[in-house]
Amino acid sequence: MYLLKEELRDLFQIIDPGQARAYLHSWIQRAIGSGNNAFRSLAQKIVRHSDGIVAAVELGLSNSRSEGVNTKIRVIQRRGYGHPKARSLATMIYLCCSGIQVSLPTQR
Template sequence: MAIHPRALRKGAENLTDKQRDIINQLRRTRYRLWRAWELKEEFRDVYRVIDPDEARAYLKSWCTRALRSRIPSMRNLVQRIRNHFDAIIAAIELGLSNSLLEGINSKIRVIQRRGYGHSPESLSTMIYLCLSGITITLPTER
């Protein structure tokens, strides 16, 4: 069976029917790989659906399940989570994430590639124009 890495990286809510079939087949044929995918999906729930007040208990429970899976990479992840547990819980409770900043950085890199060879002033002008939220509408011809 050829495994489609895209199906494993995607969130369960974004899977196509074919990718869902691949995941279901993994459960029957390569249980450990499927279990790692399932743990990844459960971990995503910490930020997506779990009430911040329940995050501490949920994350402790998730760590226990991940350790019981005996998957070495999950054990390493649990160790890292335990080393930074309080900071992770604080970030969840306060709603902190660097995703917005990462998105802005990605957009700036695209703008920079598009404007290769232009002056730094024009680059900063394009960044302000593209990321400021200002929309410019051109007049329509009559």
């Protein structure tokens, strides 16, 4: 089971993107034949989403950047203890995520 898990990880780290579809198909067959119900269930889910998984490997895409921005927004919202208006929250998001460096008058 450990070897199957590591082989699935290899899909994203080692395998040549051009061979991703064949590698994933081979991994699914091994997971279904493993006799482990958890891996069988995972293989069935992967079959349903295989086109998206292969596209992500081939194109090198991930949602990590958008997840990072979402995390920053949640921190800004928590740090403000609730903003009275949506506009004030949006202003804080723009200020914190825009890269603008604001110097205070005491920091000259």
